[in-house]
Amino acid sequence: MQRTQRGATAVAMLLMMLGLITMLGLVEVGYLYWAKRDTQKVADLAALAGAQQLNACASGNANNTAATGNATTENRFTGQLTVTCGTWNPMASGASDHFAGTSGTPNAVKVVAQRSVLPIWGMAGALPSVSAEAVASGLQPTAVFSIGSTLASVSGKSPLGQLLSGVGLNIPEATLVGYNGLATASITPSGLLNQLGVSVPANIDAGGLNQLLASSVQAHALIDVLNAVVNAAGQQQLLSANATLVNAVTTAVGTPPGKVTLGSYGSTSGLFAQITAPDANLQSALNAQVNALQLISGAVGVATGQHALTGAVTAPNVLGFNISSAVSVIEPPSIGIGGVGTTASTAQVRAFVNVQFSSNNIPLLGTLASTLAKTSISLNLPIAIDLVYAKATLNSLCTENSGPYHATFGVQSSVLKMCVGGVSQNSAFSTAGSCDQIPQVSGNPLLNVTVAGATVASVVHPFVITGLPANGSGTLAAGESADIPSGGTALDVGTTVTNVFNALTTALINQTATSSSSSTISSPLATDLWNNNAGAHTGASPNLNQLSAALNQLSNTTSGLQGFLQNTSGQVGGILGSTLTLNVPGILAGTSNVLGGVVNLLGSVLTQTGCAAGFQGSCIAAIQTAMNGGSSTLPNSLVAVLGFVVQTLQGPLNQLGSQFLTPALRDILGVRLGVSTVSLQSLQCHGVQLVY
Missing domain, CATH: 3.30.1300 (Pantoate--beta-alanine Ligase; Chain: A,domain 2)
Known part of the structure; x- marks a missing residue:
């Protein structure tokens, strides 16, 4: 019995030892x-x-x-x-x-x-x-930024209202006030894509990502994008406001908004500019912090592209002129995400103005109109104007100044680039490039002048006036905005537009006044001048008084041309640096010859015995002599005709610039030309991640 107990104890101890060892x-x-x-x-x-x-x-x-x-x-x-x-x-x-x-x-x-x-x-x-x-x-340093034309400040306007004004949409403030809470909210592109159900492959490269986001398959309805933004920002209470905003946009535009393309690739422009990042660091771009309010505004801009500002603007009532116009956003603003070399652009706005004039529509009333009885002038100027376009390029980032990290941007902008001729209203808004990339369409001559049924001046070929550049650079910290260039461009829109039209008219004169028959022009014009001043034959020498009045009218007209050309030469050259080659000195010489001939005739008018004796033919011949002196540049008779053309066109075209285009640029667009606002939303420096 005892032996059995001792054996059991030994086994227990052994098991305990084995357990302890284990x-x-x-x-x-x-x-x-x-x-x-x-x-x-x-x-x-x-x-x-x-x-x-x-x-x-x-x-x-x-x-x-x-x-x-x-x-x-x-x-x-x-x-x-x-x-x-x-x-x-x-x-x-x-x-x-x-x-x-x-x-x-x-x-x-x-x-x-x-x-x-x-x-x-x-x-x-x-x-x-x-x-x-x-x-x-190491994650590539990444910046998120945007650029927009400086908006005219509107008292009490909500942040989103100001942003939407940049794409020409005036939405009732009551519709936008609820979005103010998004002014400080940020989301990531990755979070937005997840909300939209867009799957991004883990091994995709930058080119593939840009192509994926710019594909039509990934274009989404505006309401879906707005809902995705507010959901990603944790602002679900704005879902109902999104529906109200879409309805307000539809009312403002006149048609339902289109789909929102998420990215940019090639000629496709979308919500995000083309992402620039090494393939190994693509995740840093997808995880960048983007302001939610900017995304809302950008999405609306993309969805309403080529619609937001489209619409005719009332033109001044100018006798004989038919003026039509339209203004449109042809490329939406974009948000730049990436490293050095990344770009973002403003909303590109283009205006189309079609100026048509025919002297046939002017009743034969007054001294000038009567003189043009046998001179027909037709003007057909379809003009595409790139009003203001700017692009910001990220030149450096994560530089350490005395405070936080900074990024440096270069801004390139162009103001009032004008393409004259070869465009229609439909083709003017067909491309997001500069206006000289618009497909050419055939049309009527830009200018056609006939005297007694004979064409003496005609221009067919389109030409371009290069806009004024306004470039600069600036350095910003995250959350800062700045106007670049800081002082803007000293440019009075009214004076500029007026001078541009002066340059156009001078160019038309220069391109057409090369060859003409003096007798073909001067004979009917001299007869017309004589008949036009028929009421001047009072007194002892009625024919001489009538001749003097006709020559005075000729002198006044050519003097007006001379002054016009002198002003145009200095103003256009100083303000726009026009690419037009204006042969102003040659035309000035022609007007001087005409004026000299007229003065000589007026000084010796009493010697015109044939006219004084009452012979009408001698009086008309004296007028014709004043126009046939000739010059090395062009016949004086043609200078006289062009004097009447300029006298007819100058006033209405100046009125077009000062009373029509200037208010359209200022009041409709609300921008300070030549100044762009760059906003640095976020800046990520020296980030790292474990990848294996």
């Missing part, structure tokens, strides 16, 4: 796994420290002092450490970690840590060494 073994195995995890932690932290300071990579990229110091000093790692700087690219095939050592500029650090594990009791024998590796990549 527990000690498990502790030692657990210690082994802890050592493995601790080594992995050392590798992870060292890789992150190295990626945050890639400039600490040694020559040849065989080490990184920041990574080594983090492991050996901060984490007191005493094992074997291998640190390599290189390139991490998820698109690369080969190594499972997509890392390759390189002697070039690195974007990642790989750390391999290895250490032996000393046994606690040695009962399990020698323990194996543990190793761990980690790859950390």
Whole structure:
């Protein structure tokens, strides 16, 4: 009995010893796994420290002092450490970690840590060494920014209302006030895409992402994009306001808004400008912080492209003129996301003005109209005007000044580039490029002048006047905005438009006044001048008085042409730097010859015995003589006709500039020409992430 009890006790003790040994073994195995995890932690932290300071990579990229110091000093790692700087690219095939050592500029650090594990009791024998590796990549510095023409400030206008004014939409303030809470809210492009159900492949490159976002398959209804923005921003209470906003947009535009293209690629423009980022750092662009209010405004701008500002504007009632116009946003504003070289552009606004004039529509009343009885003038000027367009380019970022990190932008803008002829209202808004890229259409001559049924001046070929550039640069911190260039461009719109039309008229004169028969022009015009002043034959020498009145009218007309040309030469050259080649000196010489001939005739009018004797033919011949002196540039008779043309056109065209185009630019667009506002929404510098 006792022997049995002793045996049972021995077995129990043996089992207890086995249990204790097993527990000690498990502790030692657990210690082994802890050592493995601790080594992995050392590798992870060292890789992150190295990626945050890639400039600490040694020559040849065989080490990184920041990574080594983090492991050996901060984490007191005493094992074997291998640190390599290189390139991490998820698109690369080969190594499972997509890392390759390189002697070039690195974007990642790989750390391999290895250490032996000393046994606690040695009962399990020698323990194996543990190793761990980690790859950390430095995220490309990324900026999010936008550029817009400076809006005229409107008292009490909501932030969204001001933004939508940039694309020509005046939405009732009651509809927009609820969005004010989004002024400080930010979301990421990745969050927006997730809300829209857009799946972005993990191994997609930058070109593929831009193409994906710009595809028609990924175009979404405006209401869906607005809902995605407010959901991503955690502002679900604005879902009903989104429906109200879409209805207000439909009312303002006149048609339901189109779909919103998310990205830009090639000739396609969308909500985001073309993303510029190395493939290895594409996630930094997708995770950038974008202002939610800017996204709302940009989405509306894309959905209403080529509609927002379209519409005729009332033209002045000018006798004989038929003026039609339309203004349209032909390219929406875009939000730039990426590194150096990324661009964002303003909403590109183009105006179309068609000026038509025919002297046949003028009743034969008054001295000037009677003189034109046998002179027919037709003017057909279809003009496409790129009103203002600006592009901001990110030149540098994450520069350390005395305070926070900064980014530097360069702005290139163009004001009032004009393309004359070869366009129609439909074709003028067919392209988002500059107006000289508009497909040419055939049309009537720009200017046609006939005298007694004979064409003496005609212009068919279109031409371009280059707009005034307004370029500059500026440096901003995140959350800041600035006007670039700060002082803007000293440009009076009314004077500019008037001078542009002066330049156009002068160019038409210059291009057409090359050859003509003096007798063909001067004979009917001299007869017309004589008949026009029939009421002047009073007194002792009625014919001489009538001749004097006719010559005075000729002198006044050509004097007006001379003054017009002199003013045009200085004003247009100084303000626009026009690309037109204006032969102003030659035409001035022609007018001087005419004036000289007229003065000589007036001085010797009493010697015109034939006219004084009552012979009408002699009087008409005297008038014709004043126009047939000739010059090396063009016949004086044609100068006289052009004097009447300019006298007829100058006043109405100046009125067109000062009373029509100037208010249209100022009141409809509400912009200060030559000034663009760049806003830096967010700036991400020196970000890192574990990628393996």
